[in-house]
Amino acid sequence: MVNGPSPPTEPARADRPTLRERLGRRPLGAELWAGLVLLTLYGVGAVSALVYFGAGINGFTPNPAWVPPPPIAPVHGPSWAHPFGVLSGFGVGLFTVLWKATPWDVAIVAGVLAIDVALGVLLGTFAGMYEGSAFDAAVVFVTDSLTAVPSFILVVGLFAALEFLAPARVNLATFVLVFGLLLWPATARAVRERARIVAREPYIESARAAGAPPRRVYARHLLPNSLDPLLARIPLDLVPIFFVLTVFPWEWNCINPPYVAGAPFWLVPTLVPNSPLPTVNFPEYGNLLSIGVCEGMPYLTGQVYWWMVFFPLAAIVGLSAGIALVCDGIEQRMHRTPL
Amino acid sequence: MRLRSPSALAARRAPRLSPFARFVVRRALVVPAQFLFVLVLLYLVIAYPENLFEHSQLGFGNFFVTFYQWAGNLLVGNWGIAQEGSYPHVTWLQLYLYCLPNSVELGAIALGLAAAIAYPISLVSGWSRRPGVDLPGRFGSLVLAYVPPLVFGTLILSAIFFDFYRTFHDLPDNGLLPSPTWIQNTYHTIPTWVINDEFTRPTGLPVLDGALHHAWLFAEIALIKTLIQALVISLVFVAVFLRPARAVVVQASQERHIVGARARGVPERVLLWKHTAARVRPTMLMTFALAIPTFLAIQFTVEVLFADAGIGSLVFLILTGSGLGGLEPVEVLLMLVAVFVLVTLFLVDVVAFWVDPRGARAW
Numbered sequence: 001m002v003n004g005p006s007p008p009t010e011p012a013r014a015d016r017p018t019l020r021e022r023l024g025r026r027p028l029g030a031e032l033w034a035g036l037v038l039l040t041l042y043g044v045g046a047v048s049a050l051v052y053f054g055a056g057i058n059g060f061t062p063n064p065a066w067v068p069p070p071p072i073a074p075v076h077g078p079s080w081a082h083p084f085g086v087l088s089g090f091g092v093g094l095f096t097v098l099w100k101a102t103p104w105d106v107a108i109v110a111g112v113l114a115i116d117v118a119l120g121v122l123l124g125t126f127a128g129m130y131e132g133s134a135f136d137a138a139v140v141f142v143t144d145s146l147t148a149v150p151s152f153i154l155v156v157g158l159f160a161a162l163e164f165l166a167p168a169r170v171n172l173a174t175f176v177l178v179f180g181l182l183l184w185p186a187t188a189r190a191v192r193e194r195a196r197i198v199a200r201e202p203y204i205e206s207a208r209a210a211g212a213p214p215r216r217v218y219a220r221h222l223l224p225n226s227l228d229p230l231l232a233r234i235p236l237d238l239v240p241i242f243f244v245l246t247v248f249p250w251e252w253n254c255i256n257p258p259y260v261a262g263a264p265f266w267l268v269p270t271l272v273p274n275s276p277l278p279t280v281n282f283p284e285y286g287n288l289l290s291i292g293v294c295e296g297m298p299y300l301t302g303q304v305y306w307w308m309v310f311f312p313l314a315a316i317v318g319l320s321a322g323i324a325l326v327c328d329g330i331e332q333r334m335h336r337t338p339l
Numbered sequence: 340m341r342l343r344s345p346s347a348l349a350a351r352r353a354p355r356l357s358p359f360a361r362f363v364v365r366r367a368l369v370v371p372a373q374f375l376f377v378l379v380l381l382y383l384v385i386a387y388p389e390n391l392f393e394h395s396q397l398g399f400g401n402f403f404v405t406f407y408q409w410a411g412n413l414l415v416g417n418w419g420i421a422q423e424g425s426y427p428h429v430t431w432l433q434l435y436l437y438c439l440p441n442s443v444e445l446g447a448i449a450l451g452l453a454a455a456i457a458y459p460i461s462l463v464s465g466w467s468r469r470p471g472v473d474l475p476g477r478f479g480s481l482v483l484a485y486v487p488p489l490v491f492g493t494l495i496l497s498a499i500f501f502d503f504y505r506t507f508h509d510l511p512d513n514g515l516l517p518s519p520t521w522i523q524n525t526y527h528t529i530p531t532w533v534i535n536d537e538f539t540r541p542t543g544l545p546v547l548d549g550a551l552h553h554a555w556l557f558a559e560i561a562l563i564k565t566l567i568q569a570l571v572i573s574l575v576f577v578a579v580f581l582r583p584a585r586a587v588v589v590q591a592s593q594e595r596h597i598v599g600a601r602a603r604g605v606p607e608r609v610l611l612w613k614h615t616a617a618r619v620r621p622t623m624l625m626t627f628a629l630a631i632p633t634f635l636a637i638q639f640t641v642e643v644l645f646a647d648a649g650i651g652s653l654v655f656l657i658l659t660g661s662g663l664g665g666l667e668p669v670e671v672l673l674m675l676v677a678v679f680v681l682v683t684l685f686l687v688d689v690v691a692f693w694v695d696p697r698g699a700r701a702w
Contacts, residue, residue, distance in 0.1 A: 145373040148680035149380070149673055150632035156658045157669040161388040186629070232586045239484055239579060239633070246487045247640055251655045255643055272659055293490055299497040299512075313490060320485040328477070 032329020038322030046103035057100055059281050062091035068266045069295050070305065078307050085307035089253075089267045089291040090281070094311050101283035105319060108176055108245075108284075109238060113323075115180025116237055117230065120187025125226050127188070128195020129218060139192060143185035151182040152244050159274040175276035179244075183237050190229035198225045231331045235324035242316050245286025248272050254294035267294060285319075288312040362692050370685050377677040378413070381670050382406050413674055419667045431668055434653065435675070437534075440543025441515050442649035445565055445572075446638055453573035453634070457580050458623065464581065465588025466611045476585060483578035488640040492571045496644065499567065507560055511567060514647045515545050517560045525556065537648035568645050575637045580630050587622045591615050621691035628687040631680050 017025070028036075049057060066073060069088040076086035076093075084094035127139035155178055162170050198204065199222060207217050252258075252272035260270075269291055271280040277287060289312035296308030356364070386409050387402075412418070418431035464476030483491075496512055503511040509521040516522075519536040522529055532540045532552055539548035546565060549558030591597070592615055600610055642651030650672075657668040 141369070141373070141376070144684070145376040145681075146380075147629055147632070148373065148677040148684065149377060150635055150676055150680075152632075152636050153654065153658065153669070153673055153676065154384070157385050157666065157673060160658070160666055160669065161385045165388040232583060235481065236484070236579070236582060240636070242485065243487055243636060247489055248655075248659060250489050251643055252659045255646075256656065256659070289487070289490070293493055297493045297497055299493065299500045302497075302501065304497065309490060313486065317482055317485045321481055324481050328481075 026333060029329050029332045031325045031332060035322050035325030035327075035329050038318055039326060042102060042106055042319055042322060045099060046106045049099050049103050053100055057103065057283075059279060060090070060092050060097050060100060060283055062281065064091060066091035067268065068264070069298070070303070072266060075305060077305070084311040085305075087288065087292055087308050088295040088305075089269055090288070094288070094307065097283050097288060098285070098311060098315050101285050101288065101315070104172070104283060105285045105315070108172065109241065109319060109323070111173075111176035112179045112183065112241055113234060113237065115177065116183040116187055117234065119180070119184035120233075121191055121223070121227070121230060123184070124188035124191030125195045125218070125223055128192040128197075128226060129199050129222055131196040131199065136192075139188060143189040143192075146182070146185040147189070151179070151240050152247075154182060155179060155244055156248065156274060159276065163274050170274060170276065171278065172276050179241060183240070187230060187233050187237070190233050191226055194229045195222060195226040198222055201225075228331070228334070231327040234327050235320065238320045238323065242286050242320070245284060246290050246316075248275070248290075249287050250290035250293060253291065267291070285312055285316045289316060359692060363689055366685060366688050370681050373681050374678065377681075378410055378674065379406070381673055381677075382409055385666055385670055385673075413671060418671045421668075431671060435650070435671070437538050437543070438648055438650050438653050441538070441545065441647055442638070442642065442651060444544045444546065445515065445568055445642070445647065445649065446634075448565055449569035449572035449576075449638060450634065452569050453576045453580070454627065456573055457577045457584060457627075460577065461581050461584035461623070462588055462611060462616060462619070465585040466592055466607075466615065476581065480578050480581035480585065483575075484582065486575075486578075488571070488575045488637045489644060491575050492641050492644040495567070495571050503567075507563070509560055511564060512645050514645065515561055515564050515568070515649075517557055521560070522557070526554075530554070535648075564645070568641050568647070572634070572638050572641050575641075576630070576634050579633055579637075580627065583626045583630075584623055587619050587626060588615065591619045591622075594618070621694050624687050624691050624694075628680075628684050631683055632676070635676060 066076065066086050066088060067090075073088065076082055078085045082093040082095060084098065086092065087094050087097070090097070123139050127136040130136055155175070158178055159170055159175075162174065204217060204221055207221055212220070249269070249272050253267060253269045257267065258270060260268075269280050271277065277284055280287075289309070292308040292312045296305040387405075416432045418435075421429050421431060421434055460476070463472060464480075467473055467476075499511060503509070507517075507521075508524070509517050514537060516533065516537065516539065517525075519529065522533065522536075529536070530552065532548060534540060539545050541551070542548055545561040546558050549555070549561055597610055597614060600614060601607075605614075639651030639654050641647075642649040643655050646652070653668075654672055657672065
């Protein structure tokens with residue numbers, strides 16, 4: 001019988017501290033609380049919208065009287081009847097339409113981040129664990145090459161190409177998939193850098209020397225300790241998503257609006273070509289903000305209708321900041337100083 | 340006759356390169372491979388579906404032939420002709436060459452401004468633990484990064500619009516050049532070196548061309564317009580860049596040599612501006628280079644907002660399909676951006692290795 005080193009043993013279940021004890025020792029910080037509260041609000045908003053609006057969640061009906069901008073049509077600022085005011089152009093009450101948009105935007109962000117994080121972490125940690133291997137070289141090469149192509153142009157170009165081959169596939173699900181597949185290289189690169197440093201740490205060597213199998217070393221030690229860059233990376237990955245969803249409808253409708261014979265001289269939004277949205281009247285934060293900027297800040301008149309910009313922008317910033325605060329909060333629990 | 344050992348002979352035959360030269364050569368060899376990878380990717384995701392649509396049955400055998408033709412056309416500048424819009428019957432190569440100087444001038448000034456603002460702010464924000472510095476740095480970058488550049492740009496445009504008009508009798512949202520009305524009112528004719536109210540000759544850089552033709556007022560307005568737009572770009576970019584840059588400084592500030600130096604009584608100012616600044620410079624450079632696609636996205640949006648005749652406006656015209664032809668211009672654009680970013684990454688890697696050889700990446 002060979003007397004090798006005995007594998008490390010798990011502490012007995014009864015010896016492990018409970019969740020309450022853990023939280024008592026290291027309470028959640030203010031940032032983590034703030035982030036969790038924000039995300040819970042968005043979650044509740046999304047679920048309640050799904051329940052309240054049912055099948056009507058995927059569109060809104062404009063009020064023709066509200067479509068022309070002020071001073072042609074009366075201005076409807078925030079009031080009890082319309083808590084967030086009325087958005088000209090789309091001709092809708094902003095509160096209702098932002099509420100309707102919440103489940104869609106939460107789903108888009110969650111879907112993109114899920115693909116991005118899953119691929120980035122998996123490939124990044126494996127590449128870092130087996131530094132110098134062919135797999136590592138391939139990951140580094142692909143990630144560095146893909147970083148050179150701006151994701152926002154590639155997404156739109158890819159959608160334009162998809163319009164030729166499979167127009168039915170130009171939808172939000174494809175948008176989520178494509179964006180997730182384009183964002184993972186930056187995540188993988190950052191995680192790999194951390195994983196290769198962690199893989200050389202003495203505690204990893206000790207675990208290996210103690211006979212822990214590679215699977216256990218990976219899952220128990222390397223993976224949890226390589227996630228720091230991920231927490232700094234996730235909030236940044238949200239920026240291009242809302243950039244694409246906002247800037248292209250804005251450019252299409254406000255800067256170079258298509259000429260339509262017999263159309264009124266004020267803005268009547270149309271769907272930007274190759275858009276992932278099914279219709280122009282689809283509730284989505286970026287789409288609403290693009291028209292809000294156009295109608296709410298007409299600098300030639302010197303008037304500012306702040307609510308048309310503020311509330312869609314607050315919805316985007318709130319969702320993104322919620323995720324960023326959670327990431328910062330987790331970071332703060334792991335280290336003394338958030339990165 | 341004295342015999343030499345084989346290793347000595349080998350050492351004599353092959354001149355030894357310095358580690359820096361070896362790194363540069365190894366790294367330079369990767370750039371063409373990366374470029375080829377990007378080309379194949381562009382072909383697969385954009386050009387091949389379009390070809391499939393037009394010719395329905397291309398087959399696997401023809402894949403390499405069509406790729407070769409496509410890549411050849413792309414590389415020799417045979418990019419086709421713009422069909423409609425403001426630039427009918429002009430080749431894409433000419434159009435890109437016309438628009439490039441405007442964008443280069445704006446981009447160069449904006450990049451310089453962004454670097455000048457971002458570097459000290461991220462150093463101080465990452466270093467200081469005082470709530471008055473750390474919290475605004477963290478939350479400012481957090482919130483501002485999510486404000487799309489079009490909102491920020493429109494706000495600044497709204498703020499300066501009437502003051503600019505009162506001062507210069509010109510509109511700030513009319514491109515980098517003074518407006519045709521202003522030129523007509525000032526010079527009573529359109530100068531021969533101003534083409535199509537959008538471009539200038541001989542260099543294409545409006546400020547420089549204005550100065551070369553002694554049109555000082557023209558050059559002054561062009562410079563102020565460029566600076567306003569550059570400021571918008573750099574402020575938005577700093578918000579995006581600050582977060583990762585700050586993370587680099589926070590990590591560096593916790594390293595042992597810094598903690599040790601602090602324990603020995605080295606002043607905080609010296610620790611920050613001498614030791615930490617030198618330590619984080621290569622990583623900062625790398626972060627800056629990796630954020631270049633984001634920088635371009637911001638610049639393109641600002642160009643559209645201020646109606647510049649630059650690459651950015653062209654990009655949006657192409658991407659929203661405003662009758663300017665097929666997808667070739669998109670492929671060209673992606674290729675050009677990829678070349679720019681790959682070369683920049685290469686240069687940054689070389690500079691980073693030169694500054695601190697320990698920080699060499701896995702090449």
